[in-house]
Amino acid sequence: MKRTAPMWVIAENRSRGDRTMATLTRPPLPSADKRWMIVQGTMRKHGYSRNALIETLHTVQQSFGFLDKDAIRFVAASLQIPPSQAYGVATFYHLFQLRPPGRHTCQICLGTACYINGAERLMGHAEKQLGIQAGETTPDGEVSLLSVRCVGSCSFAPVAIFDEQVHSYSKVDGLDAQLKAWMKP
Amino acid sequence: MTATPAVKTFVIDGVDASARSEQTILSAAREHNIFIPTLCHLEGLSDVGACRLCLVEVKGARRLLPACTTRVEEGMEITCNSPRIAAYRQMTLQLLFAERNHVCAVCLANRHCELQSLATSLGMTHVEIPYRFPSLSVDISHERFTLDHNRCILCTRCIRVCSEIEGAHTWDLMGRGIQSRVITDLDQPWGESDTCTSCGKCVQVCPTGALFQKNRTGGQCCKDPSFLPYLRTMREEP
Ligand code: SF4
Ligand code: SF4
Ligand code: FES
Ligand code: FES
Numbered sequence: 001m002k003r004t005a006p007m008w009v010i011a012e013n014r015s016r017g018d019r020t021m022a023t024l025t026r027p028p029l030p031s032a033d034k035r036w037m038i039v040q041g042t043m044r045k046h047g048y049s050r051n052a053l054i055e056t057l058h059t060v061q062q063s064f065g066f067l068d069k070d071a072i073r074f075v076a077a078s079l080q081i082p083p084s085q086a087y088g089v090a091t092f093y094h095l096f097q098l099r100p101p102g103r104h105t106c107q108i109c110l111g112t113a114c115y116i117n118g119a120e121r122l123m124g125h126a127e128k129q130l131g132i133q134a135g136e137t138t139p140d141g142e143v144s145l146l147s148v149r150c151v152g153s154c155s156f157a158p159v160a161i162f163d164e165q166v167h168s169y170s171k172v173d174g175l176d177a178q179l180k181a182w183m184k185p
Numbered sequence: 186m187t188a189t190p191a192v193k194t195f196v197i198d199g200v201d202a203s204a205r206s207e208q209t210i211l212s213a214a215r216e217h218n219i220f221i222p223t224l225c226h227l228e229g230l231s232d233v234g235a236c237r238l239c240l241v242e243v244k245g246a247r248r249l250l251p252a253c254t255t256r257v258e259e260g261m262e263i264t265c266n267s268p269r270i271a272a273y274r275q276m277t278l279q280l281l282f283a284e285r286n287h288v289c290a291v292c293l294a295n296r297h298c299e300l301q302s303l304a305t306s307l308g309m310t311h312v313e314i315p316y317r318f319p320s321l322s323v324d325i326s327h328e329r330f331t332l333d334h335n336r337c338i339l340c341t342r343c344i345r346v347c348s349e350i351e352g353a354h355t356w357d358l359m360g361r362g363i364q365s366r367v368i369t370d371l372d373q374p375w376g377e378s379d380t381c382t383s384c385g386k387c388v389q390v391c392p393t394g395a396l397f398q399k400n401r402t403g404g405q406c407c408k409d410p411s412f413l414p415y416l417r418t419m420r421e422e423p
Binding site: 069088 | 348354355356357360361368369370371372379380
């Protein structure tokens with residue numbers, strides 16, 4: 001079987017002015033889902049530049065709530081970036097989620113002010129209670145546990161955010177009650 | 186027409202020396218037969234400063250600098266070997282050993298491993314840092330090669346050779362900090378990679394027993410990255 005050069009090689013050669021290589025074709029949308037058009041829009045806005053990777057992954061996450069492998073493969077192929085490199089970027093930043101979020105989210109701020117005021121104890125308790133690590137979702141898909149860095153409410157430290165609701169001066173008891181309420185009996 | 190390269194003069198381990206301005210401290214040192222240990226550096230690949238074994242002292246700099254990514258500058262006073270540096274290098278090696286599962290006695294690369302031979306030549310006799318003993322996987326899905334994460338030191342040589350020389354860019358690094366791992370394509374089994382051409386370059390450049398050929402016993406596990414400078418030269422524009 002004759003192998004064609006990988007797309008990023010073609011792209012690199014082209015940017016060096018090589019016109020002899022095959023022309024680039026963009027991959028088809030992964031499905032008929034309208035949200036892919038939004039993703040494509042972001043890439044088009046940036047002229048399909050490789051620098052648009054993070055921006056595009058943001059759009060995917062905003063539109064779908066998380067990044068799955070099909071999405072990363074599609075974005076990588078569209079921007080002519082090696083899939084492994086795109087995957088590396090997606091897993092490097094805490095902001096990107098590779099799994100669907102749970103029904104509820106518990107965010108605990110581990111910024112400096114909250115940390116000093118015992119946020120680590122809150123996180124430790126939540127992890128134990130839910131049986132998962134920060135950044136993960138319970139196997140039943142009910143609760144996602146996330147750590148965030150300073151949400152700008154330092155004077156209310158430590159801060160926890162249950163779904164959209166900000167809780168000031170959080171204590172283990174309050175956290176415990178909220179998690180219990182969310183967890184299926 | 187090529188401009189004449191600027192020449193920098195400096196002092197390295199007490200010797201007056203000179204080098205072209207684009208040279209790194211490492212290449213200048215090697216030209217002057219001064220030993221600097223390296224792990225992630227490999228002749229023919231770009232340098233990334235990943236292993237920190239090549240740290241040297243530069244007078245006036247507030248911290249130690251990696252020789253492989255620092256360019257020579259006029260008037261630099263460089264110390265490549267001192268008790269302080271020796272202590273740092275030993276510490277770096279110990280950290281590398283403690284991070285994953287380096288049990289040389291049962292490793293296929295035993296006696297053909299750059300990490301092991303550096304430990305010997307730098308006089309590292311034991312590891313004071315507690316071993317982490319992480320449980321890591323071994324990928325045997327490729328028909329010819331095996332990846333053992335337990336022996337990987339994240340030097341990124343495989344990533345660079347696959348991207349810069351083979352042009353396949355099958356490898357990359359995922360995650361960050363202690364969670365970092367080398368991956369093929371979308372963190373899928375190597376054997377299912379769409380981009381790998383099975384050229385074997387990554388296996389040849391891997392300094393440890395993390396990448397090796399299947400069906401080889403210990404003695405046959407030698408690696409030979411000498412093809413690299415040759416390939417580079419032959420590909421250079423006429
Ligand atoms: S065998 Fe060749 S193409 Fe495959 S991962 Fe290794 S260097 Fe890349
Ligand atoms: S697999 Fe080998 S070459 Fe690749 S990063 Fe790990 S130790 Fe380095
Ligand atoms: S550190 Fe938690 S809100 Fe600022
Ligand atoms: S050789 Fe310089 S940091 Fe690895």
